[in-house]
Amino acid sequence: MHDLETRELRYFVAVAEELHFGRAAVRLGIAQPPLSRAIRQLEQRLGVLLLDRDRRGVALTDAGKVMLREAGVALDAVAAVGRRTRRAGDSKRPLVLVTKAGASHTLLRRLLDAIASEPDAAPVEILLCEVGEQAGLLRDGSADVALMHRPFDDLAGFDTEDLLVEGQVALLPAEHPLASHERLTLAEVSDVPNLPIARWPRLDGSYPEGPGPEVHTQSQLAQLVALGRTLLVIPASSRAWQWPDHVAVPVVDAPNVTTVIAWPPNSRSPAVASLVRSAAELHDTAPPHRTLP
Amino acid sequence: MHDLETRELRYFVAVAEELHFGRAAVRLGIAQPPLSRAIRQLEQRLGVLLLDRDRRGVALTDAGKVMLREAGVALDAVAAVGRRTRRAGDSKRPLVLVTKAGASHTLLRRLLDAIASEPDAAPVEILLCEVGEQAGLLRDGSADVALMHRPFDDLAGFDTEDLLVEGQVALLPAEHPLASHERLTLAEVSDVPNLPIARWPRLDGSYPEGPGPEVHTQSQLAQLVALGRTLLVIPASSRAWQWPDHVAVPVVDAPNVTTVIAWPPNSRSPAVASLVRSAAELHDTAPPHRTLP
DNA sequence: ACCGCCTGATACCCGGTGAGTATCAGAGCC
DNA sequence: GGCTCTGATACTCACCGGGTATCAGGCGGT
Incomplete structure (x- = not known):
């Protein structure tokens, strides 16, 4: 047998x-x-x-x-x-870091700067993916480390280190009445007439029930918000990709989102370890987060 | 390709x-x-x-x-x-819980009692293994859940829930001078003439350098201690397997040991979830731990 | 230096099994 | 009842994984 x-x-x-x-x-x-x-x-x-x-x-x-x-x-x-x-075979291989396109932009930039300033750091290659794809890419060896977001992403089976805790903002079409508010609550946001929250695919690929449009890429979302067809609540740092006709308003009672760096257990190569260390130091010296510009 | x-x-x-x-x-x-x-x-x-x-x-x-x-x-x-x-195929399959032989005996007993008192709980089968074998058995599907000990065991790649925090005791031959102490420190224990600490295999199977005997099963250890050939520092609850001619003395500055229940991520079947829940409730209602009888 | 001897590599044949083509057998559906 | 779509069966073929026999190089003993 x-x-x-x-x-x-x-x-x-x-x-x-x-x-x-x-x-x-x-x-x-x-x-x-x-x-x-x-x-x-x-x-x-x-x-x-x-x-x-x-x-x-x-x-x-x-x-x-x-x-x-x-x-x-x-x-x-x-x-x-x-x-x-294969990757271990060719020397001078770059580490592959995967992250959701558009997310944690400033953090990523600071991380890359930090690495670049270290003389002996391995080169890092950035792989951008869509929502929920990081875990698979990490598991099947396409990437070495990932930036992920708790509680959104599936962190099961990975080692992680927290990098950044931040609040969330509501992203609204500029001309919408709510856009003029200083701050919002989940209750105000969750039941806006004619502006349903978009639905992301679940881990298994199916979509939850609801009135909002089904989306699975950031660019789809950005477009839909700009068109005034949906609103969404996202980590404050994702505002980096907001469009000119988007307005971001802090949602005071939304759960905090933690950006973490994740890597597969049992595969802590020196290069990965050093990258994680750089990222963790970044966390220690991070400027206090501001939810308003 | x-x-x-x-x-x-x-x-x-x-x-x-x-x-x-x-x-x-x-x-x-x-x-x-x-x-x-x-x-x-x-x-x-x-x-x-x-x-x-x-x-x-x-x-x-x-x-x-x-x-x-x-x-x-x-x-x-x-x-x-x-x-x-295969296990999913035959209905009424028992869950397999693996734990180090001799470790966490009372906790395990209380866990089994708790499960037995729940009417709809799946039957649980106990698999006893030697030091360091749990992770492999869990990974390759031979077991569904494991009792493991932080910081000793390799918990990488598993989901865990803390069950019990306890101090450590030194296990000594009864006739040894140190055996009469009320409590000991790591310094006192680490450098005892003619009584070196036994060496466990590392995760990769090799043994660290040192004067002590090489062991890899609990029974070997118990025998060696009884023979007055070695001493060891272990979680207090492991005293359950101490021999008549063993004496346990609390080591006040040894790091605490946490007994955790671990299971493979992505495989949280209802049965496993219910077992973990039972175990966690056990933790909530646990009597305060006593390092002395 | 010779000769074993132990290492892994090569040459060649054989048989099992995975894959293809052709065909069958139910179940729905006009 | 025929048409079609499903997955199962029957049979052949050839690829490739495995076996035996043998080679080739390095080391050691006398």
């Missing part, structure tokens, strides 16, 4: 995500029959039913759901082996 | 650990030539030199060291897929 192979995991994940053998086979670049056979073999090897084939579509069993989740992290881990080994 | 397969990872790990193709092949149950070929293919696929073969033995390159570490966690993750899926 030998171990699972990554091929089997990839096959299962494809079927579990597509819920359709044919499409999964296309996506994998193989024919459908071998795929059916592979899944069946997998099932009987594990002695567990993974899929309910009830004619007209496929559904995941409970065990299948568990396997889908576990297989995802396992495949990330395997991919990370390749990426990190 | 397809992904790595777990077979390749296992092969590499075997060679990297044995530092010898022949022995690695035996351990894998295959012949040596295919193994050589597989490693060579792996190297040229990654475009990275993993091993220095300099006639008479094999040495890991820097990239090889990275790969060995990463491959370990990846293989654990893959093994976890199988174990957890």
